Amino acid sequence: MSSPPTAPPSPPRTAQDAEPPAGGRTPVRRVLAFLRNTWRGLTSMRTALVLLFLLALASLPGALLPQRSLNQQLVDQYFADYPTLAPWLDRVGAFDVFATPWFAAIYLLLMISLCGCLLPRSLEGVRNARSVPVATPRNLARLPHHASATLDEDADAVMDRVRSRLRVGSRFGWRGAESTHEQGVRSLSAEKGYLRETGNLVFHISLVGLLVGIAVGKLVGYEGQVVVLANGSQFCNASILGYDSFRPGLQVDGTDLQPFCVRINGFTASYLPNGQPDTYRADIGYQDTEQVESGDADTWSPFELAVNHPLRLDGSRVYLTDHGYAPRFTVTWPDGEQRTGEIQWQPVDRTTLLSQGATKFERPGIADDAQRQKSSLAITGLFAPTSSGGDVVTSTYPEMRNPEVAIDVLRGDLGLDDGRGQSIYSVDQAQVDSGALVRVARANLVPGESTTLDDGTVIRFDDVTQYVVLQVSHDPGQTSVLVFAILILLGLGMSLSIKRRRFWVRVTPAGDGRTLVELGGLARTDQAGYGEEFDRLRADLLERPDAPGPDSATPEKDG
Amino acid sequence: MLSAYSDMLFKAALVVYTIAMLMHAVEYVMAKSTTPAAPGASGSATAVAAGAEGTAGSESPGTTLTATATATPPGGGEVVGGGTRSRADRFGRMAVSLTILGVLLHVGAIATRGVAVARWPLGNMYEFASAICLAAVVTWLVVLRRTAGRGRSVRTVGAFVLSPVFILMFLAGTVLYAQAAPVVPALRSYWLVVHVTTVTIASGLMMVAGAASVLYLIKRSGRLTEFAARLPDVEALDRLAYRITVVGFPIYTFAVIAGAIWAEAAWGRFWGWDPKETVAFVAWVVYAAYLHARATAGWRTTGAAWINVLGLATIMFNLFFINMVVAGLHSYAGL
Ligand code: HEM
Numbered sequence: 001m002s003s004p005p006t007a008p009p010s011p012p013r014t015a016q017d018a019e020p021p022a023g024g025r026t027p028v029r030r031v032l033a034f035l036r037n038t039w040r041g042l043t044s045m046r047t048a049l050v051l052l053f054l055l056a057l058a059s060l061p062g063a064l065l066p067q068r069s070l071n072q073q074l075v076d077q078y079f080a081d082y083p084t085l086a087p088w089l090d091r092v093g094a095f096d097v098f099a100t101p102w103f104a105a106i107y108l109l110l111m112i113s114l115c116g117c118l119l120p121r122s123l124e125g126v127r128n129a130r131s132v133p134v135a136t137p138r139n140l141a142r143l144p145h146h147a148s149a150t151l152d153e154d155a156d157a158v159m160d161r162v163r164s165r166l167r168v169g170s171r172f173g174w175r176g177a178e179s180t181h182e183q184g185v186r187s188l189s190a191e192k193g194y195l196r197e198t199g200n201l202v203f204h205i206s207l208v209g210l211l212v213g214i215a216v217g218k219l220v221g222y223e224g225q226v227v228v229l230a231n232g233s234q235f236c237n238a239s240i241l242g243y244d245s246f247r248p249g250l251q252v253d254g255t256d257l258q259p260f261c262v263r264i265n266g267f268t269a270s271y272l273p274n275g276q277p278d279t280y281r282a283d284i285g286y287q288d289t290e291q292v293e294s295g296d297a298d299t300w301s302p303f304e305l306a307v308n309h310p311l312r313l314d315g316s317r318v319y320l321t322d323h324g325y326a327p328r329f330t331v332t333w334p335d336g337e338q339r340t341g342e343i344q345w346q347p348v349d350r351t352t353l354l355s356q357g358a359t360k361f362e363r364p365g366i367a368d369d370a371q372r373q374k375s376s377l378a379i380t381g382l383f384a385p386t387s388s389g390g391d392v393v394t395s396t397y398p399e400m401r402n403p404e405v406a407i408d409v410l411r412g413d414l415g416l417d418d419g420r421g422q423s424i425y426s427v428d429q430a431q432v433d434s435g436a437l438v439r440v441a442r443a444n445l446v447p448g449e450s451t452t453l454d455d456g457t458v459i460r461f462d463d464v465t466q467y468v469v470l471q472v473s474h475d476p477g478q479t480s481v482l483v484f485a486i487l488i489l490l491g492l493g494m495s496l497s498i499k500r501r502r503f504w505v506r507v508t509p510a511g512d513g514r515t516l517v518e519l520g521g522l523a524r525t526d527q528a529g530y531g532e533e534f535d536r537l538r539a540d541l542l543e544r545p546d547a548p549g550p551d552s553a554t555p556e557k558d559g
Numbered sequence: 560m561l562s563a564y565s566d567m568l569f570k571a572a573l574v575v576y577t578i579a580m581l582m583h584a585v586e587y588v589m590a591k592s593t594t595p596a597a598p599g600a601s602g603s604a605t606a607v608a609a610g611a612e613g614t615a616g617s618e619s620p621g622t623t624l625t626a627t628a629t630a631t632p633p634g635g636g637e638v639v640g641g642g643t644r645s646r647a648d649r650f651g652r653m654a655v656s657l658t659i660l661g662v663l664l665h666v667g668a669i670a671t672r673g674v675a676v677a678r679w680p681l682g683n684m685y686e687f688a689s690a691i692c693l694a695a696v697v698t699w700l701v702v703l704r705r706t707a708g709r710g711r712s713v714r715t716v717g718a719f720v721l722s723p724v725f726i727l728m729f730l731a732g733t734v735l736y737a738q739a740a741p742v743v744p745a746l747r748s749y750w751l752v753v754h755v756t757t758v759t760i761a762s763g764l765m766m767v768a769g770a771a772s773v774l775y776l777i778k779r780s781g782r783l784t785e786f787a788a789r790l791p792d793v794e795a796l797d798r799l800a801y802r803i804t805v806v807g808f809p810i811y812t813f814a815v816i817a818g819a820i821w822a823e824a825a826w827g828r829f830w831g832w833d834p835k836e837t838v839a840f841v842a843w844v845v846y847a848a849y850l851h852a853r854a855t856a857g858w859r860t861t862g863a864a865w866i867n868v869l870g871l872a873t874i875m876f877n878l879f880f881i882n883m884v885v886a887g888l889h890s891y892a893g894l
Pocket residue numbers: 006007008043044045046048052110111113114115117118199200201203204207491492495496844846847850851853854
């Protein structure tokens with residue numbers, strides 16, 4: 001058997017084929033004909049194929065070029081490396097492939113084509129499901145699978161046996177139609193494997209469902225990151241302002257976030273000797289929406305937040321995505337005023353967690369705005385959880401075994417009031433360059449040590465707190481996406497494993513109570529492998545499995 | 560310690576596969592062609608091919624019957640003579656026995672590696688590539704078993720199935736080799752085990768399917784007649800590619816879904832167009848196109864085979880290029 005027919009019930013070939021005969025063409029008709037042809041063209045198998053290719057091709061730049069949604073720095077780097085090419089690529093959206101109109105156009109066309117293809121097929125499927133198997137061909141010996149034998153039974157007995165063997169009429173058996181011809185000849189045509197079509201439809205329909213689910217998530221979902229100190233600090237999902245970064249869905253204005261709170265009681269990380277992280281774990285308490293709304297602020301349900309183990313609160317999930325260190329400094333001014341600052345520093349080396357940052361202070365107790373501004377302090381530099389020691393501090397291990405900071409203390413105007421946002425991890429270099437901000441001390445400190453500035457201000461490095469980065473994701477479409485994904489798999493499995501196949505039996509009385517039984521079989525799909533099943537049927541029905549007559553043959557034996 | 564045994568077993572498996580491949584090559588050279596020799600060869604091959612094309616288009620049962628009946632040459636098209644056959648046959652049998660031995664060694668290598676690192680042994684590219692090869696060889700043995708008998712065996716192409724395995728394993732053992740080590744926290748999840756295992760199995764299957772499609776294209780191209788004459792007939796190759804693909808594709812689909820489930824737990828979203836995810840999507844779409852092509856007039860034969868090869872190329876591209884050059888979140892590549 002050569003590559004057998006797999007075609008669905010004849011999809012329209014091309015638009016031209018379907019053109020109605022010319023004549024009496026009014027403009028309206030022409031438009032209608034054009035629309036009809038476009039529609040047929042769009043829903044043809046060939047178009048689906050082309051669109052699938054286009055989809056694959058259009059996705060590729062998303063993998064090969066840096067994407068803004070994943071990593072803005074890499075995109076900037078690309079602009080620096082290819083200053084002429086990059087703007088052109090940017091113009092066609094090559095750095096935001098999956099948000100471009102052309103990508104959307106391709107998959108929307110595919111969806112339309114899919115629906116246009118499915119609708120008629122679904123209807124046909126319904127009709128098909130009730131149809132009777134095609135009549136028995138005249139010459140069964142010309143089928144790919146065939147066999148015959150003369151049995152010592154009368155026709156009725158044979159037909160009874162055939163019916164019960166094929167379980168005709170049973171839900172899991174073959175669907176059969178019997179007919180009687182002249183001279184007592186009777187035949188049965190049977191067909192099985194209708195579920196293949198069903199599987200195919202389930203697959204394609206679920207594909208649409210899956211995409212709808214994803215679209216819902218994109219519309220009403222959101223995602224935000226927030227840094228929380230692991231010292232009993234809390235985070236409540238109340239407004240966008242609570243987040244360090246926030247990515248709303250198209251329909252999210254941030255006024256209606258699902259309320260819940262988490263409290264980070266502690267964080268532990270363990271590492272392998274080479275510095276590779278082994279486990280991350282945050283000991284947290286949470287209050288779900290109900291608790292928050294009932295105003296019970298004291299009850300916290302315990303939870304262990306870890307990588308691969310998010311907190312799920314109906315519709316929202318909380319993830320532990322990162323962690324780091326927040327050194328705590330206390331500044332004591334000569335007038336006795338004291339302030340403590342504790343803010344996250346940013347890891348600059350992933351394997352040793354050497355971190356950098358800037359802890360900023362405004363001088364308290366000064367009424368004059370300009371004066372206060374000019375006497376701000378910033379403690380910047382490096383933090384090493386396990387310090388190498390020596391003058392130039394580096395970190396040798398990510399765990400906090402021998403913490404030390406190497407700091408510069410800057411005094412002057414931090415430039416915080418000029419309205420521009422500035423990084424929490426550094427001071428504004430422009431202020432330094434202009435001389436508004438001056439370095440007044442440099443020191444290496446371990447916890448408990450302090451350094452004194454020229455004016456008598458004491459800066460003490462108190463201790464270090466760990467912080468965690470939490471990600472909150474809200475995606476109400478997610479469950480339906482999972483359900484459709486499972487249906488896709490089921491449909492696919494069904495449609496690719498079930499064989500649509502036919503089986504025919506013709507019995508002819510041969511006198512003396514003997515009966516000539518002819519069998520024929522045909523697999524309607526690529527899935528051959530019908531040979532074995534046919535062999536079994538033949539053996540069961542003709543009762544002589546070891547000695548099939550010379551006129552029987554099953555060329556197909558595989559799969 | 561144990562990982563040293565694992566490395567030894569790996570090398571042994573590679574050596575055994577190599578010998579098996581060479582024996583298959585000898586078998587191939589000694590075997591008589593499946594189509595009558597030299598001058599007539601190409602003509603006869605195209606005749607068969609034309610028959611196949613004719614059948615493919617038909618949907619009504621009537622035409623199918625006649626076409627199918629004529630397109631099936633008696634005896635499955637294998638015209639093989641006496642003496643050479645038995646010697647070629649002996650080499651082929653030895654090659655298969657060696658392949659089985661190789662699989663046992665290979666399984667041992669992967670299992671001891673798993674014990675040595677106390678985790679599922681699919682944590683870096685070396686382990687991954689090695690396991691894909693195992694999946695491919697096992698697929699091949701299953702194919703042999705299921706096509707055995709009645710002159711329908713495709714065993715003669717063993718050398719062409721084992722050579723990509725040989726190349727990939729060689730690369731795994733040299734360029735990609737990584738010391739046994741634990742993996743980062745994000746990679747510790749049952750879903751990850753499910754995900755990479757199924758991806759591996761699917762890739763191994765697709766490797767054999769892809770090899771079959773390449774051979775199909777060679778045979779159909781009408782070129783390399785001398786070489787192609789000994790290949791199984793086009794239908795057998797086409798069927799081989801299709802059968803394996805329809806097993807591999809749902810497994811691959813499942814693997815992608817499992818990956819999404821894991822990504823949801825580990826990274827906070829089930830799909831984020833990370834480069835690895837993107838190329839996995841592309842490969843999935845290409846294989847969907849393959850299945851579509853087989854139901855589209857004019858694409859059933861050569862077109863579909865090209866798409867199948869393209870699918871395999873995409874999977875391999877994802878394995879090598881994306882891991883080694885692009886590296887997104889899936890940067891556990893561990894080179
Ligand atoms: C979103 C894009 C699509 C994808 C990913 C897709 C995927 C698939 C896959 C994987 C199969 C093989 C499994 C099966 O038989 O169920 C398949 C079969 C099929 N698809 Fe699609 N499909 C898409 C769109 C379409 C469109 C637009 C049409 C209509 C023109 C279509 C018509 C068919 C038909 C008729 C089959 C059955 C082929 C056969 O019997 O072997 N598909 N599709």
